[in-house]
């Protein structure tokens with residue numbers, strides 16, 4: 001964790017450039033809600049301080065500059081204010097080395113400043129987050145609409161390794177919303193076409209794929225362990241040994257119907273964070289789950305069923321309240337939003353930027369674009385998937 005003393009040339013991040021309000025306060029961090037802040041500055045020295053933190057001088061020279069303009073001020077106050085600005089995420093080090101080769105500096109020269117903008121952790125170099133991404137290994141299930149857009153974003157952003165899984169072949173009806181395929185790909189396995197497109201987009205990323213269908217939880221368990229077989233029947237998901245081969249599961253498939261429930265159970269057992277996204281007509285959402293931190297997918301689902309109050313008879317499946325069709329209606333817009341939100345969730349978990357509290361679904365309803373879409377619920381103690389009070393009966397059920 002950097003401190004003021006470790007910075008060679010402290011600088012207010014360019015994206016966080018401060019300005020003075022008509023009341024004489026200092027506004028810093030841009031006017032984006034969730035980032036910006038307003039600092040009262042009756043004596044005017046905070047303004048002098050942020051102006052002096054322009055990346056041309058060391059911390060002591062910054063303090064000297066402030067004391068020259070405000071001779072009565074204790075130096076300790078200026079130093080503490082600098083530390084507070086650093087802790088709030090408004091400062092980086094203009095003298096920090098750039099730890100990547102020229103080619104990556106150029107390729108990511110627009111993305112890294114956005115990471116710097118959204119990063120509210122004290123950090124000397126904005127490349128820290130990019131390096132975390134470069135180390136990351138991601139398993140992607142489904143390379144259609146949502147998965148295709150998500151894959152494109154992850155590979156363009158510089159994820160380290162993306163492994164793609166999909167059983168289908170490209171069809172004409174895919175082309176209204178699946179960005180990785182061309183007319184010439186019709187009839188070709190989706191995964192082969194997807195891998196070729198993604199490799200052509202960014203040859204610095206390791207992109208691999210396999211044509212495979214997830215038919216049962218054991219298939220998912222095997223995939224997250226990098227293909228190591230999980231014995232049928234003995235697939236004790238609670239105690240199955242072996243760490244996951246990936247840092248994250250990105251789920252962009254909606255078949256079989258139970259695939260999200262399976263992903264939830266498998267990831268809880270493996271301790272693997274996962275994200276998913278999709279659409280129900282004009283409603284597009286993405287979910288973020290980290291075992292042991294916040295609600296799991298099943299907690300959220302139960303919380304949402306209670307909140308929506310569908311007035312269903314006891315035991316009735318909440319699915320009947322929302323039409324679900326085999327042709328799952330979608331356009332390039334809904335698939336693009338869904339894949340974009342999915343990639344955002346993945347990047348946030350992998351890089352920590354922006355900090356995202358897991359156990360949440362968020363999104364957009366195209367019928368009411370200004371209306372927030374947010375599902376959050378506390379972790380349920382009696383959740384059948386992650387609850388502390390899981391019964392032996394439930395554990396047996398999971399093994400099957």
Ligand SMILES: [Zn+2]
Pocket residue numbers: 295296297298299300379380383384385386387
């Ligand atoms: Zn749960």
